[in-house]
Amino acid sequence: MLSSKPSNAFFKWLSESNGAVYSDLQNDIHRYQEGDLPKTSVRIIRLIYSQGQTQEIVENWLSNIGSICYVCRLERTVTLLGIEVAICESENFGDLSVLSGCDDLIVFEVKKRLPSLNQPGLLVMDMDSTAIQIECIDELAERAGVGKAVSEITELAMQGELDFEQSLRKRVGLLKGLNESVINELCNALPLTAGLIDIVTVLKSYGWHIAVASGGFTPFVQHLKDTLGLDAAYANNLVVEKGNVTGELSGEIVDAEFKAHVVDILESRYKVEHGQIIAIGDGANDIPMLNSSGFGIGYFPKLQLKVVADACIEKFDLRVLLFFLSK
Structure with missing residues (x-):
């Protein structure tokens, strides 16, 4: 059963600088800075969302994990929001379906080393x-009046009856006579x-x-x-x-x-x-x-x-x- 704690108190704490541990839920939550996770043998998920109202769902889920967990904010210069949640490897995240069923939330379990934004990539x-x-080829085909024929060739390729090169050459062949201005117009409207x-x-x-x-x-x-x-x-x-x-x-x-x-x-x-x-x-x-x-x-x-x-x-x-x- 999910708890019905008031929303946003946890996220307000997470966004502030005072207090390393949040104890108002059923379990203690320890804050850390991204990249400075104090534990090594852990399971990690990242939650990405766009609306503050999703925070209530996340907070309720956190309160029902039933074990100590570690949380950090993922600060990015875009309007989406994100947090990282870590628990001991021997523990589990509880009912993740509560999160994955939310239209405004992505649940990503980290299973391998992630590329680093701070290093050349x-x-x-x-x-x-x-x-x-x-x-683009569909758009050109429509302008050339061969949209249906190109779509049929694409379907044959998807069914494995034509490989990519065969399919491409057949479709390009149908574009014969198309004026170059059409390509330029589409480039400018991509x-x-x-x-x-x-x-x-x-x-x-x-x-x-x-x-x-x-x-x-x-x-x-x-x-x-x-x-x-x-x-x-x-x-x-x-x-x-x-x-x-x-x-x-x-x-x-x-x-x-x-x-x-x-x-x-x-x-x-x-x-x-x-x-x-x-x-x-x-x-x-x-x-x-x-x-x-x-x-x-x-x-x-x-x-x-x-x-x-x-x-x-x-x-x-x-x-x-x-x-x-x-x-």
């Missing part, structure tokens, strides 16, 4: 449906995923390198690179002649394996520790890239990717990524 992002809200500018700004302020590796097309990743000041961008080259798409590709195909290779290339180029490399994507095509990184994140991921990711963002937006970093 590398973030490699998928573009379509991760860094931006759309699938809908950035919420939180993208926030994480790029924060990571760059800490000296991180940021790149995009996409199975999409170079004009779009180059636009992102130039607009956001990214360090590198990889995608497929659409051939354009006399102002129109020829329906062909040039150069090496950026498929799942190439995206994984990008991680290796940039790890060597920037001399980043492997544990400081994050990859984020949404689909099965991103699995090798995530597996090549030190910490893989699924962004509203397909099931195949979700099961291999170290963490998933399935609520809020890209700002959550900052709470998967230590500090």
Whole structure:
């Protein structure tokens, strides 16, 4: 049975500097600064939320853990909020379903060393449906009047009847004759995923390198690179002649394996520790890239990717990524 203690008293204490122990719940809660956890053999979860009213649910849950626990605030320069909760390894967190059922709360159990925001790092992002809200080839297909045909080819690829390169070449072939101006117009109207500018700004302020590796097309990743000041961008080259798409590709195909290779290339180029490399994507095509990184994140991921990711963002937006970093 959950207690019905008044809300916010605990969080008021946590945000103030006086008093190392909070004793008004059924168990003692010890405050610590992020990175200075006084215990080593512990289980850790992080709670990320956006509204103060969620604090009442968290406080009730904390009061029913039944053992001493340790809590710190996760201070990030974004509007989301976060705390880290640690208990002895031999204890348990009680009924986590009370938390996971809350629409305004992400529960993340820390099971491996987290990349550190304070150390040099590398973030490699998928573009379509991760860094931006759309699938660029679908948008181009609609403008070319071949949206249905492209969708049917995509479905064959998803069913395993076509591999990525076959699927890509068939879809690009249907874009033959599309005027280059359509590509330029779409570049200038790319809908950035919420939180993208926030994480790029924060990571760059800490000296991180940021790149995009996409199975999409170079004009779009180059636009992102130039607009956001990214360090590198990889995608497929659409051939354009006399102002129109020829329906062909040039150069090496950026498929799942190439995206994984990008991680290796940039790890060597920037001399980043492997544990400081994050990859984020949404689909099965991103699995090798995530597996090549030190910490893989699924962004509203397909099931195949979700099961291999170290963490998933399935609520809020890209700002959550900052709470998967230590500090």
